[in-house]
Amino acid sequence: MTSMTHNLLGGLPPTELPDNAEARTALDDGVDPVEVAARHPEYPGAWAALADAAFAAGSVIESYAYARTGYHRGLDALRRAGWKGQGPVPWEHVPNRGFLRALHALGRAAAAIGEDAEAERCRTFLRDSSPVAADVLS
Numbered sequence: 001m002t003s004m005t006h007n008l009l010g011g012l013p014p015t016e017l018p019d020n021a022e023a024r025t026a027l028d029d030g031v032d033p034v035e036v037a038a039r040h041p042e043y044p045g046a047w048a049a050l051a052d053a054a055f056a057a058g059s060v061i062e063s064y065a066y067a068r069t070g071y072h073r074g075l076d077a078l079r080r081a082g083w084k085g086q087g088p089v090p091w092e093h094v095p096n097r098g099f100l101r102a103l104h105a106l107g108r109a110a111a112a113i114g115e116d117a118e119a120e121r122c123r124t125f126l127r128d129s130s131p132v133a134a135d136v137l138s
Contacts, residue, residue, distance in 0.1 A: 012087030017077050017095040020045075024095070044074035045098025051105035060112045067105035074099025091133035100126065100133040 023040035027033060033049035040046055047070025055063035078089065078099065089096050107122025127134040 012084075014088040014090045014093070015078055015081050015083040015096075016090070016093040017074075017081055017099065019095045042073055042077065043098060044070040044077065044102045046070070047073060048098050048101035048105055051102060051109065055105065055109060055112075060109055063105060064109035064113065067102050067109055070098065070102025071106050074102055086128075089129040089133075091130040091136060096130070097133070100130055101137065103129070104133070104137040 020040060020043050023036055023043040023046060026036045026039075027045060027049055033046050033053065036043065037046035037050060047066050051063045051067035051070060054060075054066055083089070089100060091097060091100055103122055103126050107119045107126065110116075110122060111119035123134070126137070
């Protein structure tokens with residue numbers, strides 16, 4: 001669902017993803033992200049959680065794969081919500097956070113394996129989508 005906020009400067013309106021309360025609550029309640037991703041494979045937050053856990057464990061390639069999955073699931077959801085490939089994806093809208101976290105995780109893992117162009121693309125995309133997310137996640 002696209003936000004109905006009116007931008008008087010003529011910029012693109014922010015895109016707000018619909019909430020998946022069941023998946024979000026499961027993660028918040030400590031359900032294993034593997035289980036959440038299996039039940040809700042479309043939910044980027046589960047993939048972001050898997051990417052974070054894998055990265056923390058030193059499994060960078062696995063983190064990259066989980067993050068890329070969450071990133072692509074998030075792009076699919078953004079497009080369904082009316083996003084046209086640019087414009088704000090605000091961190092302040094909680095359902096957007098899974099996509100933004102996956103994007104950050106993808107950039108982090110790309111940097112760790114020396115995929116510098118991808119890492120920079122992800123950093124730029126994150127900052128362009130949500131400066132708040134870029135600050136929070138850095």
